[in-house]
Amino acid sequence: MSTPLLEVQHLTMRFGGLTAVDDLSFTAREREITALIGPNGAGKTTVFNCLTGFYRPSAGTMILHRGGRKYQLERMEGHRVARIAGVARTFQNIRLFVGMTLLENLIVAQHDELMRASMFSVAGLFGFSPYRRAEKAAVQKARYWLDRLELTASADLPAGGLSYGDRRRLEIARAMCTGPTLLCLDEPAAGLNPRESDRLNELLLSIRDQHRIGLLLIEHDMKVVMGISDHVVVLDYGKKIADGKPVEIQHDPAVIRAYLGEPEPSFETEPSASPRDEDR
Amino acid sequence: MTAEAGVAAPHRALPKSFAWGALVKDAAIGAAVALVLAVPLVGFRVVEINGDVTLTTRFTWVGIGVVSVFVGRLALGLWRGSRPAERKRSGALVAPLSRFGRRHATGVAWAGIGFAAILQFLPFTTRGTVDLATEILTYVMLGWGLNVVVGLAGLLDLGYVAFYAVGAYSFAITATTFGLSFWEALPIAGLLSALAGILLGFPVLRLRGDYLAIVTLGFGEIIHILLQNWTSLTGGPNGIGNIPRPGLFGLVFAASAPPGETTFHQFFGLDFSPSQRIDFLYYVVLALALIVNLFTLRLRRLPIGRAWEALREDEIACRALGINPTNVKLSAFAIGAMLGGFAGAFFATRQGFISPESFTFVESATILAIVVLGGMGSQMGVVLAAMVLVLLPELRFLAEYRMLIFGAAMVLIMIWRPGGLLSHRAPTILLHGARRP
Numbered sequence: 001m002s003t004p005l006l007e008v009q010h011l012t013m014r015f016g017g018l019t020a021v022d023d024l025s026f027t028a029r030e031r032e033i034t035a036l037i038g039p040n041g042a043g044k045t046t047v048f049n050c051l052t053g054f055y056r057p058s059a060g061t062m063i064l065h066r067g068g069r070k071y072q073l074e075r076m077e078g079h080r081v082a083r084i085a086g087v088a089r090t091f092q093n094i095r096l097f098v099g100m101t102l103l104e105n106l107i108v109a110q111h112d113e114l115m116r117a118s119m120f121s122v123a124g125l126f127g128f129s130p131y132r133r134a135e136k137a138a139v140q141k142a143r144y145w146l147d148r149l150e151l152t153a154s155a156d157l158p159a160g161g162l163s164y165g166d167r168r169r170l171e172i173a174r175a176m177c178t179g180p181t182l183l184c185l186d187e188p189a190a191g192l193n194p195r196e197s198d199r200l201n202e203l204l205l206s207i208r209d210q211h212r213i214g215l216l217l218i219e220h221d222m223k224v225v226m227g228i229s230d231h232v233v234v235l236d237y238g239k240k241i242a243d244g245k246p247v248e249i250q251h252d253p254a255v256i257r258a259y260l261g262e263p264e265p266s267f268e269t270e271p272s273a274s275p276r277d278e279d280r
Numbered sequence: 281m282t283a284e285a286g287v288a289a290p291h292r293a294l295p296k297s298f299a300w301g302a303l304v305k306d307a308a309i310g311a312a313v314a315l316v317l318a319v320p321l322v323g324f325r326v327v328e329i330n331g332d333v334t335l336t337t338r339f340t341w342v343g344i345g346v347v348s349v350f351v352g353r354l355a356l357g358l359w360r361g362s363r364p365a366e367r368k369r370s371g372a373l374v375a376p377l378s379r380f381g382r383r384h385a386t387g388v389a390w391a392g393i394g395f396a397a398i399l400q401f402l403p404f405t406t407r408g409t410v411d412l413a414t415e416i417l418t419y420v421m422l423g424w425g426l427n428v429v430v431g432l433a434g435l436l437d438l439g440y441v442a443f444y445a446v447g448a449y450s451f452a453i454t455a456t457t458f459g460l461s462f463w464e465a466l467p468i469a470g471l472l473s474a475l476a477g478i479l480l481g482f483p484v485l486r487l488r489g490d491y492l493a494i495v496t497l498g499f500g501e502i503i504h505i506l507l508q509n510w511t512s513l514t515g516g517p518n519g520i521g522n523i524p525r526p527g528l529f530g531l532v533f534a535a536s537a538p539p540g541e542t543t544f545h546q547f548f549g550l551d552f553s554p555s556q557r558i559d560f561l562y563y564v565v566l567a568l569a570l571i572v573n574l575f576t577l578r579l580r581r582l583p584i585g586r587a588w589e590a591l592r593e594d595e596i597a598c599r600a601l602g603i604n605p606t607n608v609k610l611s612a613f614a615i616g617a618m619l620g621g622f623a624g625a626f627f628a629t630r631q632g633f634i635s636p637e638s639f640t641f642v643e644s645a646t647i648l649a650i651v652v653l654g655g656m657g658s659q660m661g662v663v664l665a666a667m668v669l670v671l672l673p674e675l676r677f678l679a680e681y682r683m684l685i686f687g688a689a690m691v692l693i694m695i696w697r698p699g700g701l702l703s704h705r706a707p708t709i710l711l712h713g714a715r716r717p
Contacts, residue, residue, distance in 0.1 A: 052600060083602030091600070097593035100586075101707045108590045109601045114583040125578055135709075143711065155711035178601055 004065065005030045005214040006051075006182055011060035013046050013238075020046040022238040024060070028182065028231075033208055033215040035225045035246075038235035039258060044218045045092065047235070048184055050074070051216070052089045053081035066181045083112050088180035090171045092187050092218075098160030102151055102170060105159050106142035109177035114138055145173035149203075165196030169203055176207065182214050183207070189221040197221065201228050226250065234258065303357040310353035311346045318342045320671055326408060335677065385706070389660065396566055400559050407555055410562050414630065416670045417565040418623055423650040423662035424572050425619030430648065431657035432585065433612035434592025436493040439500025440647050442480070443617035445507060445639035447473045447624025452520040452634055453513065462526035462629050466622065473621025474614040476503075481613035485606055488595070500644050507636040519635025523628050525557065526564055533557035561630050568626060572619050573659060579615065581708045588612050589657075589708075653693060655700025664701050668693075 006028040013021040021043045028034040036044050049055040051062060053076055062073040064085045071085040081087050097105050107114070117123070117134030146152040149169050154162070159170060168188055175183055188204070189197050205228055208215055219225045225232060225246065232249045234242040236258040242249055249255055323342045327334050399405055399413055422444060429437045451469040454460050460468070484495045507514045514520065525533060531544045533556055544560070545552040579585045587608045590598050595605055628634050650669055654661030672686045697703065 054596075054599075078599045079602050079604045082600055083604075089600050091597070095594050095597040095600075097590050097597065099593055099705060100589060103711045104586060104589075104708060107709060108583075108586050108598075108603070111583050111587055111590075111601065111603050115587075118582055118584075125575075125582065139709070139711065146711070152711070156707055174601070 003030055004028070006065075006216070007061075007063045008047075008051075009061045009063075011047065011050060011062060012058050013043070013050055013055060014058045020238050021050070021057075021235075024235070024238070024240050026233045026240065026243060028214045028216050030181075030212060030214050031208055032230040033204065033217055033228055034231045034233065035217045035219055035229035036233050036235065037219060037222075037225055037249075038241075041237075042235040043238040044235055045186060046238075048089065048186055048216075048218060051081075051184060052087055053078035064182060082178060082180075086179065086181035087184060088175035088178045088182070089184040090168075090175055090186055090188060092190065094164075094167050094171050096159045096162075096167055096171055096174070099158055101156050102146060102159050102162075103139070103142050103155045105170060105174050106145055106177045107138050109174045110138045110141065110179075112178075141177060145177060148206075149173055165192050165199065168192065168196075168200065172203065172207075176211070180213055182216060184216045186218050187220060188217065189219055189224045197224060200224070204228055303354060306357055307350045307353040311350035314349035315342070315346045318345045320675055324675075324677065325404070326406070328406075385660065392663065393570070400562070407558060410555075410558055412670065412674065414558075414562045414565050416666050417562075417569045418627060418630075419647065419650060419666040419670055420663050421565070421569045421572050421623040421626070422620055422647045423654065423666050424569070424576055424659065425616050425623065426647050426651050427616075427657060427659070427662055428576060428579070428588070428619065429612050429616035430651050432580065432592065433588040433609065433616075435609065435612060436489060437496045437613075437616070438493045438641075438644055438648065439480075439496035439498070439503070440616070440620055441639050441641065441644040442500045442503035443473045443476055443620035444624040444627070444643065444647075445503050445636075446476045446617075447621025448628040448634050448639070449507065449514055449520070449624075450621070451625035452523045452628045455524050455629075456520060456522060462524060462625075466625050469625035470618045470621045473624065474618040476621075477613040477615075477617025478610055480617075481610040485609055497641070497644075500641060504636055504639055504641075507639065514636075517636060519633060519637075520628075521633045523632050523634070525632065526561070526629050528560060533560055565626055565630075568622060572622065576619070577659060584608070584611055586708055649690065653690065653700055655697075655703040657705055658700065658702040661700050661702035668701075 004027045008027070009025050011021055011024045012019065024043075024047065026034075036047060038044055046055065050057045051073060053073065057074050060074070064071045064073055064087065066086055073081055073085060073087065076085060082089075097108060100108070114131075114134055118125075118131045123131045143152070143155075146155050149166070151162075151166060151170065159167065162170060172183070172185065172188065185204075188200055192200060201224060204215060204217075207213070217225070217229060229246055232242070232244065232246050233240060234249060234252070234255050241254045241258055242252045244252070319342055322345060323337055323339055325336045325338060327336050396413070396417075400410065422440070425443075426437065426440045429435050429440070447469045450472040451462075451465045454465045454468050455462070480496065480499050484492055487495060508517055510516070527533065528544060531547050532541050533544050543552070544550075544556060550556075580589075587598070587603050588611075590601075590603065591605060591608050591612075598605055598608070627638070631638075646669060650662055650665045653668065654663070654665030668689070672689055673682055675682060675685070693701065
């Protein structure tokens with residue numbers, strides 16, 4: 001097992017009287033795909049919004065380890081979570097810069113490096129060579145991802161013209177261009193056909209194997225979850241009801257109850273894996 | 281009947297006559313464009329005889345022009361051969377023009393610059409033409425400045441005139457109080473306007489769209505009221521007069537030089553003529569506008585420019601990519617305001633006198649109209665729209681119908697081209713290099 005990358009402890013998020021996330025603790029590791037699943041309204045996206053700095057949690061800590069340093073995500077501003085701690089994310093409803101080209105989308109993601117290289121536009125304005133080198137490197141990095149997505153031919157076309165599946169994959173590539181330590185994917189397989197879904201799985205697995213980062217995944221498609229994740233955390237009404245390997249989760253009675261209601265007596269008589277602690 | 285015709289058509293095989301129809305239509309469209317352009321540019325001419333100003337018409341010339349465009353376009357279509365008329369129908373009037381502009385963008389730009397540079401020496405150019413061209417270029421500068429805020433960063437600003445005013449007043453005040461020359465006071469005016477832009481930027485950071493528009497509208501009014509009532513600094517409604525004119529490397533444009541200075545006509549051994557100053561001002565604004573253009577084009581290709589456009593597209597995605605929206609917005613406001621300030625300083629030095637009357641909401645609306653009409657984010661579009669918006673009200677023969685026609689024209693343009701005259705967005709960077717069509 002690899003080192004822990006993200007440690008979430010006692011995370012709680014309340015909106016007025018509603019407790020969307022209730023005392024949630026889990027760990028995500030480097031070079032692992034951690035899936036966060038649960039029925040609709042279980043609080044998965046809220047967890048993501050807390051992690052990526054869009055919400056400030058009501059209680060709890062989220063510690064990210066990067067380069068031997070610890071970052072307390074709950075204390076950082078949204079854009080700093082992405083830039084300094086290296087938490088990149090994609091959105092449930094894809095948020096590409098649709099009017100800009102594929103290449104531009106991937107280059108905007110490298111804003112921070114380029115901005116520093118251009119000395120806040122001063123050096124860039126005069127076209128000094130350090131900036132031109134940095135820009136070339138940024139294009140190279142974008143090119144790498146375009147090649148990987150097999151979208152190099154349409155690099156100079158607006159991102160709005162891509163098919164749905166390609167948009168999903170481009171959004172992932174854009175997040176990867178920020179050089180993240182943790183990549184958070186909010187329902188990447190939603191709305192994809194089986195073929196697109198397979199291509200996505202391939203991409204996610206290759207990212208896991210080739211880059212030293214951790215992946216955190218919200219997903220409804222059980223084929224994706226069970227097929228690629230190394231570790232599954234199940235939420236129901238904001239609480240963690242199970243945590244373990246996909247095979248264990250599949251047979252967890254609490255999970256089955258959460259998804260299907262009370263089990264029919266004849267449905268599954270004896271669970272093959274022992275129920276995990278339910279954290280209630 | 282219809283079904284029969286539908287079936288019969290392929291058998292008759294009329295590609296030739298079909299192409300002819302399209303060609304004639306295409307040529308007619310070209311001729312219509314030529315007509316629209318030629319009537320104001322060629323059709324009317326103001327002639328001054330013994331102090332009497334009369335308008336002469338040259339409709340024969342217009343006719344010749346339109347017919348030659350029609351014939352030329354037809355010939356071009358024939359020469360191209362069998363290109364079918366499968367083009368999109370959007371914006372029949374301006375679309376061919378825009379397509380041409382897109383394909384030959386650099387060529388058109390250089391032709392425009394060349395034309396602007398030699399405008400003074402063209403046979404039909406009068407003092408009025410130069411004045412008008414100067415006014416157009418001032419608006420072009422303002423349009424390019426606002427384009428940064430509205431077109432690139434997508435922040436709707438209804439109070440842009442505030443920065444124009446700040447530029448004009450800070451130039452006028454520094455020049456008259458500290459005796460600074462135009463070239464010394466110009467950067468100060470730009471800097472102060474940029475500061476005003478940041479000042480406005482801070483309270484509106486969280487606002488977008490309509491809400492932002494209302495606050496900026498208020499900011500414009502605040503500046504206007506401030507100018508009118510801060511009498512000790514701005515002179516109130518009386519304004520500020522005796523603003524120094526720009527000189528050319530220490531040479532002044534005047535009939536006789538103040539002690540210790542040389543006039544332009546003395547230095548070059550010319551006879552004095554008041555038009556020398558007007559011509560010089562024209563070149564000053566042309567140079568300023570070109571610098572502004574170069575500056576904004578360059579910025580657009582830098583990370584900051586891409587961040588502006590990304591912010592316009594999706595602010596939340598920007599944040600998720602580690603871009604600080606606060607900095608991006610403030611930089612857009614500051615740079616837009618600075619460019620507006622330069623234009624204001626030029627306005628002040630050209631007029632020699634400024635008062636709050638020149639900085640009303642109508643100015644903001646005009647500048648915004650230039651940006652929207654031209655196509656948000658398009659540099660060339662701004663030039664085109666500035667020409668339309670300055671020249672249309674100059675159609676004096678329309679007399680009292682002038683503004684009616686003006687309004688109707690704007691409505692029609694927005695119906696034909698909802699994205700503006702030139703709504704094409706050129707990518708800031710290409711992977712495959714420039715592809716020539």
